[in-house]
Amino acid sequence: AQSVSQHNHHVILSEAASLELGCNYSYGGTVNLFWYVQYPGQHLQLLLKYFSGDPLVKGIKGFEAEFIKSKFSFNLRKPSVQWSDTAEYFCAVNEGWTGGFKTIFGAGTRLFVKA
Amino acid sequence: DAGVIQSPRHEVTEMGQEVTLRCKPISGHDYLFWYRQTMMRGLELLIYFNNNVPIDDSGMPEDRFSAKMPNASFSTLKIQPSEPRDSAVYFCATHGGGRGSYNEQFFGPGTRLTVL
Numbered sequence: 001a002q003s004v005s006q007h008n009h010h011v012i013l014s015e016a017a018s019l020e021l022g023c024n025y026s027y028g029g030t031v032n033l034f035w036y037v038q039y040p041g042q043h044l045q046l047l048l049k050y051f052s053g054d055p056l057v058k059g060i061k062g063f064e065a066e067f068i069k070s071k072f073s074f075n076l077r078k079p080s081v082q083w084s085d086t087a088e089y090f091c092a093v094n095e096g097w098t099g100g101f102k103t104i105f106g107a108g109t110r111l112f113v114k115a
Numbered sequence: 116d117a118g119v120i121q122s123p124r125h126e127v128t129e130m131g132q133e134v135t136l137r138c139k140p141i142s143g144h145d146y147l148f149w150y151r152q153t154m155m156r157g158l159e160l161l162i163y164f165n166n167n168v169p170i171d172d173s174g175m176p177e178d179r180f181s182a183k184m185p186n187a188s189f190s191t192l193k194i195q196p197s198e199p200r201d202s203a204v205y206f207c208a209t210h211g212g213g214r215g216s217y218n219e220q221f222f223g224p225g226t227r228l229t230v231l
Contacts, residue, residue, distance in 0.1 A: 032218055043206060043222040044158075051218065090158060096218060100163075100170050101146050101210050103220055107157040 002027045002099075004091050006106035013081050014114045021076040021109050023091030033074040034092040034103070035065055044090065050074065051096075061085070083115045119223035121207050127229045133195040136226045138207030139188055146210035148220065149182055149192050153203045164190065165212070197230045204228070 007022035025031060035047040048059025055067040065076045074091060088110045094103040120139040128134055140147050148163040162172040167184045175182070179198070184190040194201055204227050208220040 034219075036222075043224045044208075044220075045222070046219055049219060094218070097212075100165065101212060101218065102160070102163060102171055103148070103210075104160065105150075105158040 002093060002095075002104045004093055004104050004106035006089075006091055006109050008109050009107065010110045010112070012112045012114065015083055016080045017113075019076070019078040019081045019085070019111070021089055021091075021111070023074045023076065023106060024072050025074065025091075025093045026072065027093065027095070029095060029098075031093050032096050033065075033067060034094075035059065035063070035074075035076050036090045036092060036105075038088045038090065038108075040087065047076070047089070081111070081113050083113050085111060086113045087111060119207055119209050119221055121205075121223035121226050123226060124224060125227045125229075127231065128197055129231050130198055131196045132230075133193065134197045134201075134228060134230075136192040136205050136207075136228070138190045138192075138223060140190070140207070140209035141211075141221055142188075144209035144211050144221070145187065146212050147184060147190050148208040148210070149190070150206040150208065151203045152206060152225070158206075161192070194228075197228075199230045202228055202230050 003026045005024045033050040036044040037047050038044045048057050050057045050067045058064045088108045090108045091106040122137045149161040152158045161174045162182045164184045182192045204225045206225045207223040210220050
């Protein structure tokens, strides 16, 4: 069965610090990968997604993620975080059409950015 | 489009009562997912539908939980009887199945359920 592991449950950074959130998945076939963000009191929103092509994916608000197939990883990065990035971040994976678009989410990483 | 609509937004009930959560998907989205979010267990997939048919209900915790999708515009998640451990935020998400916004789930605002 698919699973998604996020390395850190809580991260605390100061503004302007660089961010990297780890995500690993367990599935050997073709996968589609996602990062979602949940701001306090809000629902999940898509940050970025990877289906194929360039393994470096750019998303909204200056976020990017790199797909490394050999490591089964899809880490999220941002060079300089802002206070407004305080949120919970979820990595997710599905197999697309072959898997019925069943999407599995990681446990989430809570990011707190100090002003 | 108004996005995914869920109701109620908040529900407080007493143990043993029946709870019904509702979801209206984005028009044209033929996949619908129900998730439960708790601090302890994170975001869990409970069940999902394709073209109103349940595809995978392996995440439904027990027989007290049931979900239906009588038509393309409406789904319900029912808990009967409810228990305090069911307290969580329940999200509905829909998906266009490769068309339009390809392979992206759109989440509703969630229903925060508290069972006393």
